[in-house]
Amino acid sequence: MNDCIFCRIIAGEIPSERVYEDDKMIVIRDVAPAAPVHVLMIPKAHTENIITAEPELLLYMFGKVKELAEKLGVNEKGFRIVANTGDDGGQTVKHLHIHLLGGKALGWPPC
Ligand code: 5GP
Numbered sequence: 001m002n003d004c005i006f007c008r009i010i011a012g013e014i015p016s017e018r019v020y021e022d023d024k025m026i027v028i029r030d031v032a033p034a035a036p037v038h039v040l041m042i043p044k045a046h047t048e049n050i051i052t053a054e055p056e057l058l059l060y061m062f063g064k065v066k067e068l069a070e071k072l073g074v075n076e077k078g079f080r081i082v083a084n085t086g087d088d089g090g091q092t093v094k095h096l097h098i099h100l101l102g103g104k105a106l107g108w109p110p111c
């Protein structure tokens with residue numbers, strides 16, 4: 001049994017609110033949103049993070065950001081994308097995901 005929570009969400013074993021899906025990735029609302037708009041871009045093929053992912057996949061995911069920002073209504077006021085990577089990066093789910101946050105003025109730095 002796959003114990004990766006995002007693989008289980010992709011397989012439909014755990015419910016999620018999907019805002020976008022194609023053959024390569026899903027985009028879901030974060031279960032604990034840190035901003036009014038907080039979604040996770042998750043590739044369908046399991047890979048741990050930005051270090052292990054194929055550059056072509058990362059390019060594809062980043063290439064979808066503009067379309068998603070428009071769909072979520074944050075393209076004009078602005079937003080942030082984040083890929084927490086590894087333990088020091090605060091990555092808690094070891095399946096690559098890119099956070100897209102917006103809908104309010106976000107603080108910086110995040111730590
Ligand atoms: P990380 O800390 O690894 O960068 O982010 C993991 C994110 O996944 C967190 O923001 C967390 O709220 C979210 N998350 C964890 N489990 C679930 C889940 O079962 N469903 C959804 N929609 N989000 C989840």
Ligand code: ZN
Nearest residue numbers: 004007046095
């Ligand atoms: Zn996985």
